[in-house]
Amino acid sequence: MNGQFVNNCVTVATDLSNTNFSNKDLARAGLLEAAWRHRLMEQAVVEIPTPNPESTQQALGGLCQQIQIQSQEQLQAFLQLQGLSSGEFEAMAQLPLRWQQWCEQQYSATVEHEFLRRKAEFDEVTYSLLRLRDGELAAELHQQLQEQEVAFEDLAAQYSEGPEQRSGGKIGPVPLSTPHPALSKLLEISQVGQLWPPKQLEGWWIIVRLEGRKGAQLDEVLQRRLILEQGDDWLRNEVKNALATHNEAVN
Numbered sequence: 001m002n003g004q005f006v007n008n009c010v011t012v013a014t015d016l017s018n019t020n021f022s023n024k025d026l027a028r029a030g031l032l033e034a035a036w037r038h039r040l041m042e043q044a045v046v047e048i049p050t051p052n053p054e055s056t057q058q059a060l061g062g063l064c065q066q067i068q069i070q071s072q073e074q075l076q077a078f079l080q081l082q083g084l085s086s087g088e089f090e091a092m093a094q095l096p097l098r099w100q101q102w103c104e105q106q107y108s109a110t111v112e113h114e115f116l117r118r119k120a121e122f123d124e125v126t127y128s129l130l131r132l133r134d135g136e137l138a139a140e141l142h143q144q145l146q147e148q149e150v151a152f153e154d155l156a157a158q159y160s161e162g163p164e165q166r167s168g169g170k171i172g173p174v175p176l177s178t179p180h181p182a183l184s185k186l187l188e189i190s191q192v193g194q195l196w197p198p199k200q201l202e203g204w205w206i207i208v209r210l211e212g213r214k215g216a217q218l219d220e221v222l223q224r225r226l227i228l229e230q231g232d233d234w235l236r237n238e239v240k241n242a243l244a245t246h247n248e249a250v251n
Contacts, residue, residue, distance in 0.1 A: 103231035122216035126172035138198035138205035
């Protein structure tokens, strides 16, 4: 092997070992926001107690699976490569649990209000959809449906030009936030069984009928989701402010 090449590699490795990465370095690598996010999460949970041993072991197992570590040897090699102690690795695994607990402390009291504010997003609907490019044909098919000359599913199976053709036009139940925003708005104000005349939507003519609606309940899963989303909103805003303050100080 070329001696000069080896010397160059040694020089690069020595330079890297003495490097402290700046914000600009992290930004060029696309890691700046993630680094600040992690730092602010650690600062937020500083007074949150560490999880119990059982929860910690589960968290460690999940983290090892995430980074594809399958043995103690692989874990030791990873820690050595990253320059981490076992205690620091354990803290990494515990952070999501402590963050969730912090979010619960901060937002449990407001989660019901957040749910009511956004309830329409979580209500589930079942509807029939027929879409096609030909506006005149759409008007004709709507007339047939209105006069109950033929079943919606039969027309959708024969004429609809979207994937709903395979299910006879039937879609759902799905959260009301899933369809196109304009379609969601239409479904939100619909009565069960209401058939809408053809409407244009992004180059299509659509005929829609609401078949059913199921109001969302604030269960444990949705409560946890809303709490974490509020925490994420706070964190995103804090990262933005921290970066702006840092950039002002540097410039």
